[in-house]
Amino acid sequence: MxxxxxxxxxxxxxxxxxxxxxxxxxxxxxxxxxxxxxxxxxxxxxxxxxxxxxxxxxxxxxxxxxxxxxxxxxxxxxxxxxxxxxxxxxxxxxxxxxxxxxMVVRVAPPEPLAVDLLDVQKSSPALLTDISMDGAGLMVPVQPPVKIGQNLHLRIHFPQGEVEARAQVNTLTQKGGHLRLSTVFTGPVTPKTALLQYIAERRRQLTAELEQLYQERLKQCADEEAGSL
Structure with a gap:
């Protein structure tokens, strides 16, 4: 130590x-x-x-x-x-x-969101697992292959609307028949307001979820301690 x-x-x-x-x-x-x-x-x-x-x-x-x-x-x-x-x-x-x-504010959707890889063969489907103003986490099929350093053109389907961004693959790990990608945006996200709105809304939702979990766990602990008396 x-x-x-x-x-x-x-x-x-x-x-x-x-x-x-x-x-x-x-x-x-x-x-x-x-x-x-x-x-x-x-x-x-x-x-x-x-x-x-x-x-x-x-x-x-x-x-x-x-x-x-x-x-x-x-x-x-x-x-x-x-x-x-x-x-x-x-x-x-x-x-x-x-x-x-x-520590960069990054949020995960309640369920993975659809992402189109526009410059990969057959416009491969992908899923958004988390996102920040700096980049996105994606889950993509193993085929066609994606490599570290590869540039991607993303179209992300938010509830607030579609956004597009250029990104570069920073890291990747294989999970079964999929690759988990960490990407960094290399150009502006358009429209930027849709991404800002999505992150702000998810922050609000996650903060509310955390407060609810906190109260539920407190009650659970109180019930358990009362039952042990």
Whole structure:
């Protein structure tokens, strides 16, 4: 374990400095205030606040966000008690540069949306799995093949209307008979307003879903604790 990270965590606890904990809900980045209580034997005890805390019920790892020199640190969730917000974290390591890309506001549709690959043979069908102002995640058939670095012309079918964009394949992984692509937009999205409206609406929906999940989990925890008395 990185000794520098441990020293910084001890300093933050001693100085009673609140930081942020980062988690994700359907690709949407969620930050919540984290109050540091105690650090001993490599375990950080803290309290996480707000509806975003519910993400820790099912996520085994989170990221701590603080001012330099600590910045972004990955941590494992050892235990979490939602009603009190108490959390124990360990296994700290420096976050990779990929976390900064994941922190860009990215939303996933409730169900994958249809995307046309206009410059691929036979106008291959694809599905949109997530999107931001910078790029899109796609699921496409293995055939015809798509390669890293390949330029694509996308037509995305949003409920608000169709948009078109030029994008380049950044990464790809195979899942069964499909490829999961991460793309970066290389030109303007037109019309841009449709994309802005879609992201804004999905953010509103996801925030409402998270609040509902938080309240449901709180009630579930209260019922379980009452039943154990």
């Amino acid at each position: 990185n000794e520098r990270i441990l020293q910084e965590l001890r300093r933050l606890v001693a100085q009673n400095q609140p930081i942020q904990v980062l988690s994700f809900y359907q690709e949407f980045p969620i930050t919540s205030p984290l109050i540091l209580n105690r650090f001993a034997q490599g375990v950080l005890q803290a309290n996480v606040q707000g509806p975003g805390a519910v993400c820790l019920c099912w996520q085994s790892q989170v990221w701590l966000l603080a001012a330099p020199p600590l910045e972004a640190v990955k941590a494992r969730v050892l235990s979490f008690h939602l009603p009190s917000g108490r959390v124990e974290l360990d296994a700290f390591s420096q976050a990779s540069s990929a976390i900064s890309r994941r």
